[in-house]
Amino acid sequence: MDHQVRVGDMKDKPILSFDRLTEPDEDGLVLVRIHAMNDVIAATGEGYTSARQLISFAETLAVFPEQLPASASFLAVSGSFDISVDLETLDRSGHIGVRVSVREGAGPRENTAVLWLHTEPNALMNLARELKSMADLSSESAALSA
Numbered sequence: 001m002d003h004q005v006r007v008g009d010m011k012d013k014p015i016l017s018f019d020r021l022t023e024p025d026e027d028g029l030v031l032v033r034i035h036a037m038n039d040v041i042a043a044t045g046e047g048y049t050s051a052r053q054l055i056s057f058a059e060t061l062a063v064f065p066e067q068l069p070a071s072a073s074f075l076a077v078s079g080s081f082d083i084s085v086d087l088e089t090l091d092r093s094g095h096i097g098v099r100v101s102v103r104e105g106a107g108p109r110e111n112t113a114v115l116w117l118h119t120e121p122n123a124l125m126n127l128a129r130e131l132k133s134m135a136d137l138s139s140e141s142a143a144l145s146a
Contacts, residue, residue, distance in 0.1 A: 034083045036098075130143065
């Protein structure tokens with residue numbers, strides 16, 4: 001029995017999603033769930049971030065990779081749980097690699113999942129708009145589609 005998701009089956013489906021789970025607390029922090037999947041593995045994690053961090057990451061995505069260094073990052077943390085989203089330019093044709101890492105625990109009982117996604121600048125611009133809407137509380141989610 002084959003349990004893999006086929007790449008062709010992923011067309012127009014979210015490969016990376018951000019969901020705001022709470023309203024901002026007194027410190028301006030919101031709990032977000034980040035889910036990522038490629039054709040081999042999926043990972044989900046939750047962590048706290050601020051509207052300022054969401055907007056900063058969104059602004060980076062909107063101009064990446066033309067106006068910034070060859071990488072960009074986002075991090076959300078909750079206790080022993082952290083989720084990072086790191087972008088890298090893969091070539092001069094505009095292809096972008098997205099590395100998503102979900103870590104829970106520490107030391108010998110640490111669980112980590114790392115996966116790679118591939119995208120293009122136009123898809124990142126759409127995600128940037130949706131992340132800004134999440135940050136200003138007019139939306140509860142943002143997604144990057146294949």
